Amino acid sequence: MTRRHLTLLCIAALALSWPWLPEFTVTLFSYIALYSLVAAGLVMLTGVGGMTSFGQAAFVAVGAYATAWVCTSPTAAAALGGVVPAPLLPWVGLLFGLLLTFLVAWGLGAITLKLSGHYLPLCTIAWGLSLYFLFGNLEFLGGQTGITGVPALTVFGVSLASPRALGPLIWAVLLLALWALHNLLDSREGRAVRALKSGRVMAESMGVDTARYRVKVFVLAALLAALSGWLYAHLQRFVNPTPFNINIGIEYLFMAVVGGSGHLWGAVLGATLITLVKEQLQDLLPKLLGASGNFEVIVFGLLMLFVLQRFAEGLWPTLARVSGRFLKPQPVKPAKAIAALDARTLPAAGELLLEADRVTKRFGGLVANNAVAMTLKAGEVHALIGPNGAGKSTFFNMISGVDDPTEGEVRLLGAAMTGKPSRDFAARGLGRTFQHVRLLGNRSVLENVALGAHRRGHRGWIASMLRLDRAEEAALLAEARRQIERCGLGAHADAPAASLALGQQRVVEIARALAGQPAALLLDEPAAGLRHLEKQALAELLSQLRAEGLGILVVEHDMEFVMNLADRITVLEFGAVIAEGTPAQVQSNPRVLDAYLGGSDEEPMAVTA
Numbered sequence: 134m135t136r137r138h139l140t141l142l143c144i145a146a147l148a149l150s151w152p153w154l155p156e157f158t159v160t161l162f163s164y165i166a167l168y169s170l171v172a173a174g175l176v177m178l179t180g181v182g183g184m185t186s187f188g189q190a191a192f193v194a195v196g197a198y199a200t201a202w203v204c205t206s207p208t209a210a211a212a213l214g215g216v217v218p219a220p221l222l223p224w225v226g227l228l229f230g231l232l233l234t235f236l237v238a239w240g241l242g243a244i245t246l247k248l249s250g251h252y253l254p255l256c257t258i259a260w261g262l263s264l265y266f267l268f269g270n271l272e273f274l275g276g277q278t279g280i281t282g283v284p285a286l287t288v289f290g291v292s293l294a295s296p297r298a299l300g301p302l303i304w305a306v307l308l309l310a311l312w313a314l315h316n317l318l319d320s321r322e323g324r325a326v327r328a329l330k331s332g333r334v335m336a337e338s339m340g341v342d343t344a345r346y347r348v349k350v351f352v353l354a355a356l357l358a359a360l361s362g363w364l365y366a367h368l369q370r371f372v373n374p375t376p377f378n379i380n381i382g383i384e385y386l387f388m389a390v391v392g393g394s395g396h397l398w399g400a401v402l403g404a405t406l407i408t409l410v411k412e413q414l415q416d417l418l419p420k421l422l423g424a425s426g427n428f429e430v431i432v433f434g435l436l437m438l439f440v441l442q443r444f445a446e447g448l449w450p451t452l453a454r455v456s457g458r459f460l461k462p463q464p465v466k467p468a469k470a471i472a473a474l475d476a477r478t479l480p481a482a483g484e485l486l487l488e489a490d491r492v493t494k495r496f497g498g499l500v501a502n503n504a505v506a507m508t509l510k511a512g513e514v515h516a517l518i519g520p521n522g523a524g525k526s527t528f529f530n531m532i533s534g535v536d537d538p539t540e541g542e543v544r545l546l547g548a549a550m551t552g553k554p555s556r557d558f559a560a561r562g563l564g565r566t567f568q569h570v571r572l573l574g575n576r577s578v579l580e581n582v583a584l585g586a587h588r589r590g591h592r593g594w595i596a597s598m599l600r601l602d603r604a605e606e607a608a609l610l611a612e613a614r615r616q617i618e619r620c621g622l623g624a625h626a627d628a629p630a631a632s633l634a635l636g637q638q639r640v641v642e643i644a645r646a647l648a649g650q651p652a653a654l655l656l657d658e659p660a661a662g663l664r665h666l667e668k669q670a671l672a673e674l675l676s677q678l679r680a681e682g683l684g685i686l687v688v689e690h691d692m693e694f695v696m697n698l699a700d701r702i703t704v705l706e707f708g709a710v711i712a713e714g715t716p717a718q719v720q721s722n723p724r725v726l727d728a729y730l731g732g733s734d735e736e737p738m739a740v741t742a
């Protein structure tokens with residue numbers, strides 16, 4: 134039995150037993166599905182996208198209040214001109230709620246998602262509280278009393294007035310949402326969302342518009358919360374502000390984190406556990422202690438501490454590991470059609486790729502780069518060397534769009550790039566690696582490398598969710614596998630990136646850059662951490678890429694590696710270029726010897742040719 138079979142079996146068991154389950158259990162299961170829907174949005178936002186939100190309860194409220202108002206308010210009835218039949222009003226409420234949520238979430242996201250660190254979670258608390266108090270204070274929404282008389286949902290003339298009747302719809306919505314989210318995560322767009330967690334610089338360098346993706350994930354999570362709110366309003370048949378306060382927002386986050394915030398099924402597991410444990414504690418503790426009070430909150434808090442201490446990634450990964458021992462792996466179906474990916478015509482050897490024209494960078498009074506001029510041509514390896522603190526990384530940032538020069542200009546394939554973000558550099562043909570490896574450690578090498586080809590595909594979120602992107606996805610994965618094999622890591626393609634040695638991870642970064650089909654490749658200390666034979670293999674790979682016409686700029690401390698590989702070398706000291714030329718010219722340059730050895734009388738640079 135595979136994991137998919139087990140999932141289908143559980144769903145079938147729940148569906149078949151539904152008519153015979155006690156009323157109380159049916160209600161409990163319906164609420165579990167409602168909570169799971171919000172928690173699944175939080176998995177996408179927090180676990181996958183790396184943005185913590187305590188304020189999701191407010192979006193549940195938007196969905197719930199929107200439909201309650203549309204279905205009960207005379208103003209809404211007048212606005213609809215009395216033409217919408219009563220059974221259709223909840224569906225108008227759904228559309229209205231989703232639209233409102235979309236606008237509110239887009240607005241809030243555009244303002245707050247630029248914040249990093251603890252500022253973003255604090256902001257989510259702030260707007261979570263604001264929206265909660267807003268609902269409680271608006272007269273037309275019934276103030277603290279709320280709105281009563283919310284009608285039951287009607288589907289094809291059948292009234293879903295009881296939890297037993299509405300529950301199957303709630304579960305169907307949840308399962309459909311999980312299916313769509315699973316598909317999204319298993320796609321080019323999902324990889325881009327995952328990349329958000331490892332920081333703006335890496336994702337942007339792969340061509341991902343991080344600001345846009347952050348807002349999109351935020352809106353998606355908010356829409357799922359609003360959908361839950363809509364179902365909640367028609368299950369409960371009244372709404373008031375209490376279930377949408379900040380405590381509940383924190384509880385939703387707990388559900389995602391306890392279940393496993395990086396896993397969609399973790400949301401369902403977390404929602405189930407927390408709902409059941411709370412329920413049991415509320416019953417059990419007063420009996421045990423012989424007094425009434427909110428004791429369950431105290432025990433609940435302690436249980437949370439225990440779970441998070443023992444299972445930092447939530448319970449789902451452990452459950453999946455244990456169950457994996459008894460389940461067969463899911464067979465991988467080969468994709469039917471291979472779509473063509475975007476391909477660029479690479480410049481001819483000798484053509485100018487990258488040009489830094491008197492690039493200066495000042496940090497306050499410190500001049501990290503002082504009018505640095507440098508070029509990179511197709512079909513050459515150009516090395517940038519210099520002692521620690523010489524300004525190499527700063528320059529690397531200038532020519533890759535991570536930072537803007539204070540003065541001077543950077544041109545890529547003839548286009549002025551100053552002030553443009555890294556993703557525009559990637560789009561124009563620049564691939565790069567990082568001094569400190571930036572991979573998605575728990576994703577496979579294949580997925581990491583496929584991220585490098587992000588810009589070469591086009592299918593969007595909806596196509597990904599509906600699995601209409603399979604041909605393109607197969608092409609992206611095939612391209613990633615080709616680059617992995619080209620870099621000599623074929624045997625590791627399906628292993629998690631973090632399981633590889635550091636040297637191999639650096640090569641994975643090169644494969645990832647190559648997947649974007651760059652014309653210019655910038656490598657930040659590619660030989661660091663590599664053993665002798667690995668360095669030889671890397672040098673061979675880079676020589677081969679040079680022969681194919683790529684222009685390669687290497688920032689490197691390993692002089693033997695540089696001198697044996699580079700065609701030209703630029704030497705930086707105190708932010709300025711002190712020498713430029715062939716390895717032989719640079720090795721015999723007195724200023725270079727001075728910079729490295731503190732005096733030209735000393736031994737020449739320890740380099741073997």
Ligand SMILES: Nc1ncnc2c1ncn2[C@@H]1O[C@H](COP(=O)(O)OP(=O)(O)OP(=O)(O)O)[C@@H](O)[C@H]1O
Pocket residue numbers: 496499500501519520521522523524525526527528
């Ligand atoms: N964001 C920053 N703010 C202030 N100073 C900075 C910043 N980034 C770099 N510097 C300073 O600029 C100078 C050049 O640093 P940079 O990291 O570019 O050198 P490097 O040649 O890459 O050094 P290493 O080989 O050790 O990586 C250093 O004095 C550094 O302290």
